[in-house]
Amino acid sequence: MPQKDIQSLKIYNTLSGSKEPFSPIHEDYIGMYVCGPTLYSEPHMGNMRTFINFDLVYRYLLHLGFKVKYVRNITDAGHVTNSAGQQEDSIGKAARLEQLQPLEIVYKYNVRFQNLQQIYNLLPPTIEPTATGHIQEQIEIIEKIMANGYAYEVNGSVYFDVKTYMKSHDYGALSGRKVGELENETRELNSQGEKRFFADFALWKKANEKDMQIWRSPWGDGNPGWHIECTAMSTKYLGDTFDIHGGGLDLKFPHHEDEIAQSCGSTGHAPAKFWMHANMLNVNGKKMSKSLGNFFLPQEIVEGTTSLFDKAYTPNVLRFFMMQSHYRSTLDLTQEALNASEKGLARLTEAIKTLEKISASNESSFDVESSVREFYDAMNDDFNAPILIASLFDASKKINSIRDGKETITAKDKELLLSEMKGFILDVLGITLEGTQNDNRLQPVMDLVLELRQQARSNKDWGTSDLIRDGLKNAGIIVKDGKDSTSWK
């Protein structure tokens, strides 16, 4: 079947504001760069949403048979890019508060982050480079930008010269901002300081007495600007131009806009063909954020220790919940919605197990290939996982009907449907089928117990029958009486 045609894949490109047909720059691989976390604290669920969404993108590209170079950085250098009077970088601040060295902070939270990736079943990127491991590369790019006349040094700091850049480039192409208007619109806190122009941004910042991390540079001791690390690492590992650059929507401006400026200012062309932005996770309609305090940690939800919910949810449920909305939409996280996902997911995974046991017929009573086609169509349309899931539910209905003898399926179609459903649920959506028959010793015991119950039922001994059912229920085992047999889970 010709499902795996990359030609059909369309991706929404923030640059153009529309879905564009995707074709890789290189024959043999796709290059994708995603902005990773700044490790001054543990990532919250909102952060995870972005990483889960790009995990979906990564997984689908792999599913289509592509080799993907997936680079996601780790920001382990704090940045003081605002001139609003705050003189402390995020990591330095955390280090002071926790009385640790900056590297200890970074290491501590990186361990947590790596652990979360495991828990939430994120595939590890091909490379996870760190900012501090690429200081030299950053310096070299800054030098190139200066040599091209798009940056200037003031008092040991280097700034990107937006005004000069604008003469030959379109600053604001990504975010749609017009610098001319920006000047008046910007909030009053934005003071100009050393900068020649208010919109200029730091490429290198001279060290101050509070800095706990300092590097040497041609301009003296200091630390790199916020945006330059991504330019350095994406260029180093993916080349001057690569296929996809992703990140959270809140990074669109100024971070990604400035990345484009830095690349154009150094190599002469924009870094990525496609810019993808994942939308925010909301709580009660508002963006989950540290400052609002409306966040919870991915670990807390799994452990059921967050005060916002009265029960725990598995990482599978969280993933499934997130996949049920499109990555470019905001998503509201509520207990009711999580409960709905939990039940829906159970039905879906149950359908797979049912399909495995179903017996085949001489012919299929419905068009299995077109069902499978729907899976691909959904994902080819800008990774529309909600549509994919709807199609999977439709397929589940068919499966249940087959089991009930109302539909039929051939052995060949069954094999196709099973492998594709598993492929999409397990490999693409990243759901794991968590163990039901994990204990081999339990099955014979259950067979025995259910046999005894069946005997009681034959004798119309409902007391014994229900005693067994209720007892199992207390042990977390649900008994399901079918037409011919009884199953459990």
Added chain:
RNA sequence: GGUCUCGUGGCCGAGUGGCUUAGGCACCGGUCUGCAAAACCGGUUACAGCGGUUCGAAUCCGCUCGAGACCUCCA
């Protein structure tokens, strides 16, 4: 204040001009069952408001109201 996005039925959430009864959850009825659960079948509640374009709009345009994001570290 500026720029942008969004406003779908009880909840979550797809859908951008003309059968999507999208899908999930909830609820109601039915089949099945000793009863229940599960499963299956059927059903209920919608496109913020007003006006315009069109043969026809949830979908395009304008206005009003409301919400959010960005402009400052942010996934």
